[in-house]
Amino acid sequence: MHSTNDSGSNGLISGLEQASQAARPLGGAEQALHDRIASGQQSLDERTRQASVAFRRRKLKVWGARLAIAVIIIGGWQLFTAMGWVDKFFYAQPSGIWNRLWDYFENGTEFGSYPDQIKTTMQEALYGFLIGTGIGIVMGVALGLNRFLAEVLDPFIKVVNAIPRIVLGSIFIVAFGIGLTPKVLLAAVLVFFIVFFNAFQGVREVDRNVLNNAKVLGASRWQVIRHVIMPSAMTWILASLHSAFGFAIVGAVVGEVLGAQQGLGLLIKSAQGNFDPYGVFANMFVIAALVLIVEFVIERVERRLMAWRPKVQSETALV
Amino acid sequence: MAGTAIEIRDVTKRFLTPRGEVFTAIRDVTFAVEPGQFCAVVGPTGCGKSTTLSLVSGLDRPSEGSVWVGGEQVDGITDGVGFMFQADALLPWKTVLQNVALGLIFRKVAKKEAVERARDWIRRVGLAGFEDRYPHQLSGGMRKRVAMAAAWITEPQVLLMDEPFGALDVQTKAIMSNELTQLWEGSRPSVLFITHDLEEAIALADRVVVMTSSPGGVKQVFDIDIPRPRGSVQEIRFGSRFLELHHEIWATLRDEVERAYARTAGV
Numbered sequence: 001m002h003s004t005n006d007s008g009s010n011g012l013i014s015g016l017e018q019a020s021q022a023a024r025p026l027g028g029a030e031q032a033l034h035d036r037i038a039s040g041q042q043s044l045d046e047r048t049r050q051a052s053v054a055f056r057r058r059k060l061k062v063w064g065a066r067l068a069i070a071v072i073i074i075g076g077w078q079l080f081t082a083m084g085w086v087d088k089f090f091y092a093q094p095s096g097i098w099n100r101l102w103d104y105f106e107n108g109t110e111f112g113s114y115p116d117q118i119k120t121t122m123q124e125a126l127y128g129f130l131i132g133t134g135i136g137i138v139m140g141v142a143l144g145l146n147r148f149l150a151e152v153l154d155p156f157i158k159v160v161n162a163i164p165r166i167v168l169g170s171i172f173i174v175a176f177g178i179g180l181t182p183k184v185l186l187a188a189v190l191v192f193f194i195v196f197f198n199a200f201q202g203v204r205e206v207d208r209n210v211l212n213n214a215k216v217l218g219a220s221r222w223q224v225i226r227h228v229i230m231p232s233a234m235t236w237i238l239a240s241l242h243s244a245f246g247f248a249i250v251g252a253v254v255g256e257v258l259g260a261q262q263g264l265g266l267l268i269k270s271a272q273g274n275f276d277p278y279g280v281f282a283n284m285f286v287i288a289a290l291v292l293i294v295e296f297v298i299e300r301v302e303r304r305l306m307a308w309r310p311k312v313q314s315e316t317a318l319v
Numbered sequence: 320m321a322g323t324a325i326e327i328r329d330v331t332k333r334f335l336t337p338r339g340e341v342f343t344a345i346r347d348v349t350f351a352v353e354p355g356q357f358c359a360v361v362g363p364t365g366c367g368k369s370t371t372l373s374l375v376s377g378l379d380r381p382s383e384g385s386v387w388v389g390g391e392q393v394d395g396i397t398d399g400v401g402f403m404f405q406a407d408a409l410l411p412w413k414t415v416l417q418n419v420a421l422g423l424i425f426r427k428v429a430k431k432e433a434v435e436r437a438r439d440w441i442r443r444v445g446l447a448g449f450e451d452r453y454p455h456q457l458s459g460g461m462r463k464r465v466a467m468a469a470a471w472i473t474e475p476q477v478l479l480m481d482e483p484f485g486a487l488d489v490q491t492k493a494i495m496s497n498e499l500t501q502l503w504e505g506s507r508p509s510v511l512f513i514t515h516d517l518e519e520a521i522a523l524a525d526r527v528v529v530m531t532s533s534p535g536g537v538k539q540v541f542d543i544d545i546p547r548p549r550g551s552v553q554e555i556r557f558g559s560r561f562l563e564l565h566h567e568i569w570a571t572l573r574d575e576v577e578r579a580y581a582r583t584a585g586v
Contacts, residue, residue, distance in 0.1 A: 210408050210410055212373075212404070213408035213409070216376050216378065216400065216402040217402075219425045220425070223425055227410065227413075227421070232412075308411055308412040308413070309411070310456075
């Protein structure tokens, strides 16, 4: 489908080029031909312009609607609590949450400066993310490649996967104290399973034709893994990383709620203890913002690594 | 086995279906391809043509019998064999240049030389200027050209082609067939070419093997004595010798096609 579009426009462009080349030796007719090409080019330009205007208008509309929804939600929340229809003692108020955030940054928290809390949580989540991703990829690919091992380990993986892994946090805290380690481990465990299953599936879903082609071209086992299996599994792995960082944050925060000396999870726990919904919401929004930032970075990396993939419909068809 | 490029001797291939039944894809297949010969295999759907090819390439092993390529028995991936697949088999994450150079890279040819030779092959299949495109950015015909360059770049003694142009439209197919003929006449590897298109088979090949429907077996072998160079495939199919051969082979093939159809249609 893309290719027909491509060749269509190529045909048009090369047609124009041929016409302009042919125009040179024609002498007298040259000007007329040039005019025709110019007017053809003009109508092409005009259509391109119209398409891009329509594209921008549509984008503007989408953003307008998004803004409207945000205003309704936050404004409604503010209004309902201000009017007393909803008790702000339990549900807080956007303006109060904003003030609390300001206060956090300005005056620090009971456990030290606010950036320090953010740093602690991010550190735990990032370490957990990296460890979980690394082990997940290695194990997923290894089991994907080794049918025997996969079959042997299958029931164990199923059992471990069925365990509510958050509970492991309690064990980690008992075993490793209330420092960085148990949170990193909990985050890593949560991330591991997502990445692991995707890497495993990615290896299994390698296109047979592509695989056979590489083999017939003389690829060694290692070359097959490097040139065929890894790139193919990468599609799956990168897709899993989107949700994986969210899980890393969950691991870190839950770990902190269970027992910590610093971190956003600890702040949430302490706010809960003080019947302070403002503190809970403020930290919640900060966490959400952090996850969005990291996911944005992951998406950029993904787009770079996946440049070979055809663009999705919405990116091409709109223009 | 000296003197033959490919020799298939009494080969039977059975598969185990997921339901645990034994399915015989081909039974007692025997035929040979001489060095420098273009051999086409025709037969109805599901007659084990592709199975035969994967046995020659070493991607699969025969249940009984043996396959010999260049005088050596096939055991594992056969060295010096090029393969063109029916479906797209290019690596979608590699550019045209990287795809074409792949066979050389796998053979540990120095990168600079590999790139140079790949560029040369890309030019020969008429894709100069498309080196940095990814496969999804090319048309079906262009992808086949890339596949062709990738298969030929290692200068294989034996080329296996599994309905390589089956998915192309008629015009593109004719163009690709002509280009294949030209390439082949240049270096003359032995070719085993699978197709269900009898016209294509006669136009391209020196020898046509007709297979029976499942289990696949060799029904009859025809030598195509149309002189070379034959010129464009669109024209030779109106020649009188071509029509004669077509008539003769079709008479053999038709029974098999009808039997295969009756089986799948449940008549």
